[in-house]
Amino acid sequence: MRQGVPSRIFSILFLAVTAAFLGTLCIAERPAWGAALDCLSCHDDYRYRAEFPKSVHGDNSCTSCHTGITDEKRHSEGEGKPAAVNCGSCHEDIAREYRQNFHYVQLDFRCNDCHRNIHSLRPRAKKAKAAIIEKCTECHANEEYVASGHAEAVLKGNEDAAACSDCHGLHSTQVFHTSLEKYPEEAREFYSRNCKRCHADPALAKRNNLNPRIVAYYEQTYHGKVQGIGYPANVAGCADCHTTHNILPKEDPRSSIHPSHLVENCGRCHSGFAPRFVDYKAHPDYRDRRLYPSLFWTFVAMSGLLAGTLCFFWLHTVLWWRKTYWEKHRMEKAGVLPQALLAKGEGLQQIQRFSPRERVMHVLLILSFFTLVMTGFPLKYYDAAWSKILIGFWSGAHQAGLFHRGAALLLIAIVAYVAFLSLRFLFPKGQGRRGFLGRLFGPASLVPNWKDWEDMKGMALWFLDRGEMPKFDRWTYWEKFDFWAVFWGMFAIGSSGILLWVPEWSSYLLPGWVLNVASLVHSEEALLAALFIFTVHFFNTHFIPNKFPMDRIIFTGTYTLEDLKEQRPLEYDRLKDGTRLESMKRPYPGIPLKLLGATFGLASLLLGLVLLGHIVWSLFYT
Amino acid sequence: MRRIFHQGLLWIALLFPPLIFAPAGATEMGAKRVSPQELAQMLAEGKQPLLVNNMGLIECLDHSIAGSICIPSEELEKRIGELPPDKNRLMVFYCESETAQKSCEASDVAVRHGYTAAYVLNGGLPAWKRAGYATVAAERITRRAIASVKAPALRKMLTERAAVLAVDIRSEIAFQKGHIESAINLPMYQLHRRWRELPLNRPLILVDSRGFRTPLAANYLAERGYNVRPLFGGMTSWEAMLAKEKKDAKRK
Numbered sequence: 001m002r003q004g005v006p007s008r009i010f011s012i013l014f015l016a017v018t019a020a021f022l023g024t025l026c027i028a029e030r031p032a033w034g035a036a037l038d039c040l041s042c043h044d045d046y047r048y049r050a051e052f053p054k055s056v057h058g059d060n061s062c063t064s065c066h067t068g069i070t071d072e073k074r075h076s077e078g079e080g081k082p083a084a085v086n087c088g089s090c091h092e093d094i095a096r097e098y099r100q101n102f103h104y105v106q107l108d109f110r111c112n113d114c115h116r117n118i119h120s121l122r123p124r125a126k127k128a129k130a131a132i133i134e135k136c137t138e139c140h141a142n143e144e145y146v147a148s149g150h151a152e153a154v155l156k157g158n159e160d161a162a163a164c165s166d167c168h169g170l171h172s173t174q175v176f177h178t179s180l181e182k183y184p185e186e187a188r189e190f191y192s193r194n195c196k197r198c199h200a201d202p203a204l205a206k207r208n209n210l211n212p213r214i215v216a217y218y219e220q221t222y223h224g225k226v227q228g229i230g231y232p233a234n235v236a237g238c239a240d241c242h243t244t245h246n247i248l249p250k251e252d253p254r255s256s257i258h259p260s261h262l263v264e265n266c267g268r269c270h271s272g273f274a275p276r277f278v279d280y281k282a283h284p285d286y287r288d289r290r291l292y293p294s295l296f297w298t299f300v301a302m303s304g305l306l307a308g309t310l311c312f313f314w315l316h317t318v319l320w321w322r323k324t325y326w327e328k329h330r331m332e333k334a335g336v337l338p339q340a341l342l343a344k345g346e347g348l349q350q351i352q353r354f355s356p357r358e359r360v361m362h363v364l365l366i367l368s369f370f371t372l373v374m375t376g377f378p379l380k381y382y383d384a385a386w387s388k389i390l391i392g393f394w395s396g397a398h399q400a401g402l403f404h405r406g407a408a409l410l411l412i413a414i415v416a417y418v419a420f421l422s423l424r425f426l427f428p429k430g431q432g433r434r435g436f437l438g439r440l441f442g443p444a445s446l447v448p449n450w451k452d453w454e455d456m457k458g459m460a461l462w463f464l465d466r467g468e469m470p471k472f473d474r475w476t477y478w479e480k481f482d483f484w485a486v487f488w489g490m491f492a493i494g495s496s497g498i499l500l501w502v503p504e505w506s507s508y509l510l511p512g513w514v515l516n517v518a519s520l521v522h523s524e525e526a527l528l529a530a531l532f533i534f535t536v537h538f539f540n541t542h543f544i545p546n547k548f549p550m551d552r553i554i555f556t557g558t559y560t561l562e563d564l565k566e567q568r569p570l571e572y573d574r575l576k577d578g579t580r581l582e583s584m585k586r587p588y589p590g591i592p593l594k595l596l597g598a599t600f601g602l603a604s605l606l607l608g609l610v611l612l613g614h615i616v617w618s619l620f621y622t
Numbered sequence: 623m624r625r626i627f628h629q630g631l632l633w634i635a636l637l638f639p640p641l642i643f644a645p646a647g648a649t650e651m652g653a654k655r656v657s658p659q660e661l662a663q664m665l666a667e668g669k670q671p672l673l674v675n676n677m678g679l680i681e682c683l684d685h686s687i688a689g690s691i692c693i694p695s696e697e698l699e700k701r702i703g704e705l706p707p708d709k710n711r712l713m714v715f716y717c718e719s720e721t722a723q724k725s726c727e728a729s730d731v732a733v734r735h736g737y738t739a740a741y742v743l744n745g746g747l748p749a750w751k752r753a754g755y756a757t758v759a760a761e762r763i764t765r766r767a768i769a770s771v772k773a774p775a776l777r778k779m780l781t782e783r784a785a786v787l788a789v790d791i792r793s794e795i796a797f798q799k800g801h802i803e804s805a806i807n808l809p810m811y812q813l814h815r816r817w818r819e820l821p822l823n824r825p826l827i828l829v830d831s832r833g834f835r836t837p838l839a840a841n842y843l844a845e846r847g848y849n850v851r852p853l854f855g856g857m858t859s860w861e862a863m864l865a866k867e868k869k870d871a872k873r874k
Contacts, residue, residue: 100752
């Protein structure tokens with residue numbers, strides 16, 4: 001017996017603990033099941049009894065959602081009504097989104113107005129997207145969407161294709177969606193972003209046999225760039241051409257981009273164009289030789305020109321810098337002062353190199369060039385951070401476009417005037433054609449001649465310490481190159497720019513695809529011009545060690561007789577015996593002119609270098 | 623010379639008062655604005671502002687800020703006696719457009735009748751909801767699946783099926799300014815009194831200004847056995863359709 005006591009105590013203890021445990025379990029369970037059972041005793045419905053336990057919310061009790069019943073007796077008498085169901089207490093994120101949803105804000109739709117079968121809601125009873133379409137079209141009958149490629153794919157079970165919610169948001173539908181007329185900019189940006197979200201996704205594109213780079217190609221066009229820089233008001237977003245709901249492949253005769261509809265399609269924004277305007281390619285791949293041969297070869301040619309020109313002149317610049325720097329170092333070490341600094345008396349006499357008219361033209365050229373670069377390049381590199389700042393400086397792409405055209409007109413006027421002056425130089429009054437060839441290839445002409453070739457070879461040898469520096473006349477070969485580069489640039493940039501100015505009118509001259517070529521030429525040539533001016537020209541005339549940081553002659557117009565002798569010895573020899581040298585003598589420039597020239601010149605150089613930095617940054621990092 | 627000078631003065635006297643007083647008058651007329659946050663603070667501080675919902679009764683009962691009274695802006699002039707006699711009572715008018723148009727009209731009426739502390743809820747009920755504040759439903763109308771009609775489809779219906787009746791639920795003034803031909807006018811704020819006037823045997827298409835009010839009206843009428851659908855986008859989309867057609871015709 002004595003041994004039996006402890007065993008009995010243990011069994012009693014065991015029973016007590018088990019009972020206590022089961023008791024707590026029952027108490028813990030009671031609110032859920034107990035309450036549910038109590039609810040069902042009055043709210044007896046097949047939905048609650050049979051379907052709800054199997055539904056996605058089946059683990060919850062009635063009172064998890066229908067809160068606020070404090071007094072069961074009052075409730076059963078129809079007095080104490082439960083609080084409104086707050087789905088957001090669990091679905092917090094959705095509730096936060098839905099609070100901004102048009103359907104709630106303006107129409108006061110609540111969760112169960114769409115999720116009507118909430119008590120029998122099964123998880124993924126159907127394909128989700130098909131279910132969404134079914135739900136939305138209950139109220140929004142949309143025959144156009146139902147006939148579209150997207151709908152067809154969704155209904156075939158493709159979960160990649162766009163259902164209503166992919167564009168309009170599921171719980172975040174915004175108000176501008178229904179009134180495109182009222183919020184065109186917001187709507188265009190919003191929807192284009194949604195199109196891009198899927199169509200730029202490589203994995204999705206691959207699964208569906210689409211081109212994942214199509215968005216990138218669009219972003220390389222004028223439409224895409226203006227949209228990308230954040231002022232999408234005046235350019236086509238995706239839906240402007242592809243329409244909103246009835247999006248179909250271009251082979252489909254009902255499609256807005258079917259060849260038979262293109263005139264009408266482009267005509268929604270553009271007007272007054274010839275039918276071949278629609279040959280314009282909205283998202284071409286200029287690297288595709290087979291599909292876009294004209295664009296491909298233009299790209300190859302422009303890249304070749306860019307690389308060739310820059311390689312030659314950059315090498316030229318580096319060698320030149322090496323030579324002068326070494327030379328200067330040698331002279332400094334030996335204590336030899338440059339001849340120009342030793343000038344005395346007659347040697348200090350100022351000689352005019354640039355007339356006031358030429359200087360004014362160069363200042364105008366600088367202003368025009370910087371305006372063009374600062375309005376054009378933000379668009380070229382629309383996704384760089386500095387582009388947004390620059391375009392903001394012009395208060396938007398539209399305004400920048402106006403300044404770009406204004407500056408272009410100024411540049412065209414300057415070049416036309418120079419062409420006129422050149423003709424007058426070649427055919428002076430009273431002489432006509434007599435002596436034309438002599439003037440054309442003479443020392444005062446800017447036309448390259450045999451001596452330039454000799455000078456170039458001479459300079460190359462001098463760079464490599466293999467000879468003396470060649471003796472120059474009025475114009476050196478690199479100055480002649482600068483001069484002709486502007487003319488070539490005007491041909492390439494100017495003609496393409498004029499074509500793009502009013503593209504609708506251009507279509508009467510040329511088919512639409514030429515506009516694609518023109519954009520490419522305009523953009524690449526602009527890059528060449530900016531890089532050339534900001535590196536080669538800046539160095540040749542200003543940053544070269546014996547002129548650093550700038551040569552003010554283009555602003556003050558004069559240099560000393562000693563400078564003339566040293567820099568242009570052949571010109572000096574030509575002039576010294578005649579009376580012309582006398583007529584070229586000028587007083588020393590005044591302080592105001594010097595200060596103004598230095599300020600404007602240095603500011604321009606600095607601005608050019610900053611822009612160069614931005615361009616180089618964009619070339620490598622975007 | 624003197625006469626010309628005097629005439630000049632006369633002109634100046636005639637022209638200037640509107641120039642000087644008009645802008646000042648305009649700013650004085652409208653009631654002061656409160657943001658949803660400020661209204662919530664008023665309520666929390668126990669200032670007990672009288673909340674006046676200026677939408678139709680159906681809309682007001684379906685969803686309003688707790689404790690509101692319902693007086694449509696169109697009826698306030700007639701029902702001014704329902705406002706408290708204390709002219710200094712704090713009042714906040716609100717409606718359901720972001721420009722707070724109806725509540726501004728209503729507050730103007732109140733100000734004209736000498737109420738000094740009339741406010742307008744800035745951005746209306748939409749702004750209140752966006753800010754995350756709750757509304758209550760006194761008599762909620764069940765939302766059904768009622769398919770809306772788009773403008774081109776409505777025009778097709780009106781020309782092909784004589785039975786279809788367009789019912790314009792905008793105010794009388796808006797209706798008079800321009801409406802769909804053959805449409806009848808039954809303003810939203812009268813719908814709860816006059817819905818029986820509508821024919822039960824004809825399909826109805828409801829028209830409003832932007833398509834924001836017809837879904838509720840359609841549900842209200844559907845509950846009463848009508849075959850009814852709202853026009854998607856309201857008169858805005860109808861007029862946009864006409865403008866687009868005009869533009870296209872011009873191009874051709």
